[in-house]
Amino acid sequence: MSKFKGKTVIVTGGASGIGKGIAETFAANGANVVIADLDEMKGKNLEESLNKNGLISMFIRTDVKNEAEIKGLITKVYDSFGAIDVLINNAGISKFHSFFELTVELWDEVINTNLRSVFLCSREAAKLMKQGSCIINLSSTRAVMSESNTEAYSASKGGIMAITHALASTLAEKGIRVNCISPGWIETGDYESLRKIDHKQHFANRVGKPGDIARTCLFLADPENDFITGENITVDGGMTRK
Ligand code: NAD
Numbered sequence: 001m002s003k004f005k006g007k008t009v010i011v012t013g014g015a016s017g018i019g020k021g022i023a024e025t026f027a028a029n030g031a032n033v034v035i036a037d038l039d040e041m042k043g044k045n046l047e048e049s050l051n052k053n054g055l056i057s058m059f060i061r062t063d064v065k066n067e068a069e070i071k072g073l074i075t076k077v078y079d080s081f082g083a084i085d086v087l088i089n090n091a092g093i094s095k096f097h098s099f100f101e102l103t104v105e106l107w108d109e110v111i112n113t114n115l116r117s118v119f120l121c122s123r124e125a126a127k128l129m130k131q132g133s134c135i136i137n138l139s140s141t142r143a144v145m146s147e148s149n150t151e152a153y154s155a156s157k158g159g160i161m162a163i164t165h166a167l168a169s170t171l172a173e174k175g176i177r178v179n180c181i182s183p184g185w186i187e188t189g190d191y192e193s194l195r196k197i198d199h200k201q202h203f204a205n206r207v208g209k210p211g212d213i214a215r216t217c218l219f220l221a222d223p224e225n226d227f228i229t230g231e232n233i234t235v236d237g238g239m240t241r242k
Contacts, residue, residue: 003222005030008023008081010073012064012121013091017137017188018138018237021210022088022217027055029218034077034124036062037091064091064117071208074124083134086221087125089118089137089160095155107152114156118163131175136220137164138213139182139235157182160230168230175231183213184236203238 009026013019015033020042027033027050036058037043045060050057058080062073077084092114095106118137125135142150143157160180168178185197186208199205216235219225234240 002030003218007035008032008077008083009086009088009221010036010077010084010121010125011035011088011090012036012062012117014044014068014088015039015059016068018177018183018186018210019021019088020046020211021214023057024050025218026050026086026212027057027212028223031086031169032058032081034072034073035051035059036064038063047118056086064121065112065229068118070117070120070124072090074121074128075094078128079184083133084125085133087129087133087135088217089121089135091117091140092138092156096149096153098149099151110152111156111159112188115154115159115163116159117170118121122163122167126171126174126176129174129176132181132223132226134177136217136239137165137178137180139180139232141184141234143182145240161218164232165230177226179228179231179233181213181216181233182221182232182236184208184234186210186238198242201242202236202240206237208233208235 004026011019011023014023015037023033023035023189035043035046040061047057047059060073062069094127122135137160139160140157141163142154163177164180212235
């Protein structure tokens with residue numbers, strides 16, 4: 001319960017889906033959790049429900065496509081809590097279109113939301129992060145699977161794996177670890193469409209839940225696991241091994 005007591009954890013896209021599961025899990029483990037999300041209603045509701053249970057959380061409306069808003073987020077968190085111990089770059093969108101109908105606008109929206117945000121949030125947070133802190137990025141199995149009409153999304157997630165390796169090297173001198181997680185199918189807001197997925201494509205014979213990813217984040221953020229950096233952990237019930 002108290003492993004992360006007093007630690008400050010920022011979760012981008014923390015108002016729903018996997019991010020909400022991550023926020024709830026770190027809060028339950030004693031952390032001060034900052035939910036940075038576009039969705040004001042869901043973000044405020046989560047802040048309220050966590051604080052009602054005696055936990056410390058703060059919603060800060062943030063568009064991770066916007067550099068000025070990211071700078072504002074990081075400054076506000078640091079001024080409020082005096083530290084940034086864990087940054088979880090989770091916000092992401094998955095918009096799929098026939099490749100020949102993929103416009104530059106849609107490409108930019110996906111890349112800027114999913115990948116450029118990782119660069120900007122990490123750069124701003126890492127300026128203030130101290131030795132022993134860490135960054136966790138959400139990639140996807142789609143970065144390594146061949147699937148039609150996922151070009152922008154897959155490129156963004158492949159880019160996240162690559163920036164994870166580069167950042168782990170760059171930030172090692174500050175004692176900051178950087179890792180990423182590649183989820184397979186996780187039951188989030190889009191679950192209705194997941195019902196069509198054949199669960200037998202997983203060794204685990206089920207789709208994942210946000211908690212599966214949240215517990216992996218806890219493991220990676222645990223200071224006892226400080227020999228792990230520059231790593232990607234696939235959490236997909238064995239789907240990519242089948
Ligand atoms: P979700 O749509 O359920 O939640 C995403 C959250 O991000 C929402 O609260 C949304 O408001 C927020 N968000 C979107 N754009 C934003 C922006 N510009 N600024 C700030 N917040 C923004 O998605 P999810 O399924 O929970 O996915 C979370 C992450 O995990 C994403 O990066 C996604 O690519 C990745 N992922 C998900 C799955 C899956 O099966 N669900 C699989 C692999 C990877």
